[in-house]
Amino acid sequence: MSSPTSPSSEMVASPAARRRFIPVALGLAALVVLGLSLAWSRRGEPGLNEDQARNLQEIEHLGGFVLGDLALPQIADALRDGDPTGLTSVLAEDFSGRIFREPARTSDHGFARISTWQHDNQKTAGADCDAKELVAWMMNHQQSFEQLDSVGLKVKLMEPVTSGKLDGPWHGTLRLRMAGRGAGNGPREIRMQLACRLDGLDDELPNRKGWLKRLEVRRVDISESDAPLMEEMTLQTGIQVARLQDNWKGISGQQTPALTGGVYLADYDGDRQIDCLLTDLRGLALYRGLGGGRFRNVTAAVGLPASHTDLQAAWADFDNDGDPDLVLDRRIYRNAGGLRFEPLDPSTTGLELEDNVGFAVADVDRDGLVDLYVVGISHRTTGQKWIGANDSNRNQLWHNEGDLTFTNSTASSGTAGSGTSTFAAVFFDANADGWPDLMTACEFGENDFWLNNGDGTFARSPLPEIYGGFSMGLTVGDIDNDGRADPYLANMYSKAGERIVANLPRGIYADDVDRKLRDFVTGSELYHNNSRGGFTRIGQQAGVADVGWAYGPAYVDLDNDGQLDLYAPAGFQSVTPDRPDG
Amino acid sequence: MSQPFNTNAATPALREIDRSAGEFWVSNPWEFAIRRENLSGYERNAVFLNLGNARFANIGHLTTADNNGDGRTAIGCDITGDGRPELFVRQAGGGPLRIYRNRFPPAHYLTVSLQGSSSNRQGIGARVIAHLDKTTIRRELFPVANFLSQAPARLTLGLGQADRIRRLEIRWPSGIVQILKNVAVDRHLVIKETRATGQVTDTPTAHDSPSSSRISSQGTR
Numbered sequence: 001m002s003s004p005t006s007p008s009s010e011m012v013a014s015p016a017a018r019r020r021f022i023p024v025a026l027g028l029a030a031l032v033v034l035g036l037s038l039a040w041s042r043r044g045e046p047g048l049n050e051d052q053a054r055n056l057q058e059i060e061h062l063g064g065f066v067l068g069d070l071a072l073p074q075i076a077d078a079l080r081d082g083d084p085t086g087l088t089s090v091l092a093e094d095f096s097g098r099i100f101r102e103p104a105r106t107s108d109h110g111f112a113r114i115s116t117w118q119h120d121n122q123k124t125a126g127a128d129c130d131a132k133e134l135v136a137w138m139m140n141h142q143q144s145f146e147q148l149d150s151v152g153l154k155v156k157l158m159e160p161v162t163s164g165k166l167d168g169p170w171h172g173t174l175r176l177r178m179a180g181r182g183a184g185n186g187p188r189e190i191r192m193q194l195a196c197r198l199d200g201l202d203d204e205l206p207n208r209k210g211w212l213k214r215l216e217v218r219r220v221d222i223s224e225s226d227a228p229l230m231e232e233m234t235l236q237t238g239i240q241v242a243r244l245q246d247n248w249k250g251i252s253g254q255q256t257p258a259l260t261g262g263v264y265l266a267d268y269d270g271d272r273q274i275d276c277l278l279t280d281l282r283g284l285a286l287y288r289g290l291g292g293g294r295f296r297n298v299t300a301a302v303g304l305p306a307s308h309t310d311l312q313a314a315w316a317d318f319d320n321d322g323d324p325d326l327v328l329d330r331r332i333y334r335n336a337g338g339l340r341f342e343p344l345d346p347s348t349t350g351l352e353l354e355d356n357v358g359f360a361v362a363d364v365d366r367d368g369l370v371d372l373y374v375v376g377i378s379h380r381t382t383g384q385k386w387i388g389a390n391d392s393n394r395n396q397l398w399h400n401e402g403d404l405t406f407t408n409s410t411a412s413s414g415t416a417g418s419g420t421s422t423f424a425a426v427f428f429d430a431n432a433d434g435w436p437d438l439m440t441a442c443e444f445g446e447n448d449f450w451l452n453n454g455d456g457t458f459a460r461s462p463l464p465e466i467y468g469g470f471s472m473g474l475t476v477g478d479i480d481n482d483g484r485a486d487p488y489l490a491n492m493y494s495k496a497g498e499r500i501v502a503n504l505p506r507g508i509y510a511d512d513v514d515r516k517l518r519d520f521v522t523g524s525e526l527y528h529n530n531s532r533g534g535f536t537r538i539g540q541q542a543g544v545a546d547v548g549w550a551y552g553p554a555y556v557d558l559d560n561d562g563q564l565d566l567y568a569p570a571g572f573q574s575v576t577p578d579r580p581d582g
Numbered sequence: 583m584s585q586p587f588n589t590n591a592a593t594p595a596l597r598e599i600d601r602s603a604g605e606f607w608v609s610n611p612w613e614f615a616i617r618r619e620n621l622s623g624y625e626r627n628a629v630f631l632n633l634g635n636a637r638f639a640n641i642g643h644l645t646t647a648d649n650n651g652d653g654r655t656a657i658g659c660d661i662t663g664d665g666r667p668e669l670f671v672r673q674a675g676g677g678p679l680r681i682y683r684n685r686f687p688p689a690h691y692l693t694v695s696l697q698g699s700s701s702n703r704q705g706i707g708a709r710v711i712a713h714l715d716k717t718t719i720r721r722e723l724f725p726v727a728n729f730l731s732q733a734p735a736r737l738t739l740g741l742g743q744a745d746r747i748r749r750l751e752i753r754w755p756s757g758i759v760q761i762l763k764n765v766a767v768d769r770h771l772v773i774k775e776t777r778a779t780g781q782v783t784d785t786p787t788a789h790d791s792p793s794s795s796r797i798s799s800q801g802t803r
Contacts, residue, residue: 050596053593053596054596054597057595057596057597058597061597107633109631110687111686111687112631112641112644114631114633114639114641116639179643186644187643187644187646188643189641189642189643189644191640221639221640223639223640223641223643223644224644225641225644227685228644228645228646228685229641229644229645229646229684229685229686230645230646230647230669230682230683230684230685230686231646231682231683231685232646232647232680232681232682232683233668233681233682233683234677234679234680234681237661237681239679239681241677241678241679244678244679245674245678246673246674246675246676246677246678247652247674247675248651248652248675248676249675254616255615255616256614256615256616256618257615257674258615258674259654259674259730260654260673260674260675260678261654261672261678261679261730262655262672262730262731263655263657263670263672263679263730263731264731264732265657265659265670265731265732265733265734266725266732266734266735267695267734267736272695272770273661274659274660274661274734276670278679279730280678289661291663292662292663293661293662293668293681293683311730312730313732314727314732315725315732315734315735316704316706316725316735317702317703317704320698320702320703321703322697322703324704324735358727358729358730359727360727361706361725361727362706362707362724363701363702363706363707363755366701366707366755366756366757368698368700368701368702368755368756369702370702370704370706423729424727424728424729425727426724426726426727426728427707427724428722428724429707429709429722434753434755434757436707436724441729472729473655473728473729474728474729475726475728476724476726477721477726478720478721478722479632479636480634480636481717481718481719481720482720483709483711483720485722490728490729493622494621494622528636538636541636542636542637542638543630543637543638543639543640544628544630544638546628546640547625547628548622548625548626548628549621549622549625551653551654551655551729551730552654552655552656552728552729552730552731553656553728554655554656554657554658554669554726554728554731554733555658555726556657556658556659556667556669557632557658557667557738557739557740558629558631558645558658558666558667558669558684558686559631559686559687559689559740560665560666560667560686560688560689560690560691560738560740560741560742561632561689561740561742562714562717562719562739562740562741562742563632563634563740564632565629565630565631565632565638566628566629566630566632566638567627567628567629567630567647567656567658567669567671568627568628568629568630568653568656569627569653569654569655569656569671569672569673570622570625570626570627570628570653571622571623571624571625571626571627571650571651571652571653571673571675571676572614572621572622572623572625572652573614573619573620573621573622573623573652573674573675574620574623574624574650574651574652574675574676575618575619575620575623576619576620576623577624579620579623580620580623580624580625580650581620581621581622581623581624581625
């Protein structure tokens, strides 16, 4: 086996290096499942017993670590190096596989060509092949790159074929990604969904040959363009990014901050140029847009507090004077003609904001004044839990009474939410009746969705069954231009979490809890607004579920074709580049 | 819900952890904040191209905007004045703010700002519907706060090959429906809310200069 010769964060390390980094980095879901189960079983509550919990840890050790971190790099190395012998060496003598022989379904978008092999029924997808054919087929894809920069092969699922029987055969699913430059020198990427089977999986597997019994190619996506479709311009904007907190460059103190800053765009001075407010753990800055993608720091000139380190903020023209005011630091800063921001004392505005994580704005009663929704106000903790309401926070709706005064209409509107670590809220007219409706994304518990009754009250409305919670962000836009906007939820997800929950024995928990646990590891979700006031979950089939540990996503029509595209940030905490999850 | 889970619970490693080989065990997920270990580390941000029929393709690598930082929030917005939206990506690690210039091939567009009179001044909550010859583009003006961010209170409508908007319909929160006909594209249009009940015909002037210093109104006389 050869060592990598070019640097890449996705490049697998040499065998020796790999052995130094043996992650059992379980996802949040996985850990909580194990931890709570044990805690309960000791009290006689439903939960895993110690043997079952140990079994899960052993499965994750073998599937996630031994296979994922020690054995699969043999395949990734062979693909990166264009080494058919290396690839052949891991295939069993009686290996069987499936590949696609028919032409791909290809669509040419002018700026990009996208090819897909996929069958609705994955079990019957493709055609049977032997080891030689599989190696040749894989090498053909490897050869389609003029330069192959990065190869990543990750375990998505791995479980004993017979539940709980670790010394028998195993099966699971893998994700392969190859990225680099294609024949025309433009960027090219191949993603494959694979299913695999092993006769056995133990600590010695990486030292053997012929351990892979079966490999089925279930879906292939190839994308290529003539040139990069975007180009980083950060350093040309004049925004001083070096002043911002970057955990990769170091942290102060013991704790790695999960959240470090925000970005809030508006035209605060009415010159038509977009201005940029950056909140950050290291201080606040307002950048005035100069045009042409250039910005200038005007924080002090407009009277904003550069030392402010809270991350949440919101723009809205609350007094209808033609320039957006700013919610910051638990108060409103009145925008005086785009020249100065004047902090208003809460005693004059009536706005008593508590600790929160964010805001949303809309004129909920259509009286001509923009109202303020406050998200994730710290409430109380009664033994935090992550299924069901957990009383950890509340939201508030502040009604704009005019003259920059507000009254708390949370109770009368019914929009406090179910108290489940709300991270974000969006207004949109879900049922096209002209009234802004409201949806939230909650880290734990259940997400909320309310229809606006048009009389100052909201009616809690159901979301598709089970799903909710584990959401870290939410956006909304009309993906099919049918007049009914389609929310997209960014959810917590880790491959380890998915693996462990898949191996969780059934019948341990009550049915509703069990189903929810399994639902927690399905990735991000797209709700298609089905025009009857309800939503259908289409994230998986639409191809937008597989993101990773996701946060605040954005709909944006990048190619201006009239159909909203989607940007989905992901990744929770990256420390050791040698063992990426991506 | 039948069971009160407890997020504070910790569980020990129940099998041998080979620490000398770098294996580690984290007994509670919140412990990651003080343990320098990966959790969903170096995952690449995704860029999903809308293919129509509720299908998307991840073209992250083609855009180069698929960096592997610890992404937290993103906004799309044109800041170069060419109508193509740039991306603002805010991250906890791997570049705290990364701005990507749009190099997609140009297509027709219309950027719309609203100036409410009986509606709120920014027109938040308005529906903007662009009827083109072959299709209809529907948007709502909400400055979305997806998490630690906020999009600006303006809309950019991608129009593809359409070089005129046959009919542009503004449904204001006040209930006023304002219609502009035969609207010229590839510019930033500021639309003032009027109480006119009939159809209003757009009389477009030259392209609005991005450097014009004050909001002007057009097409609403």
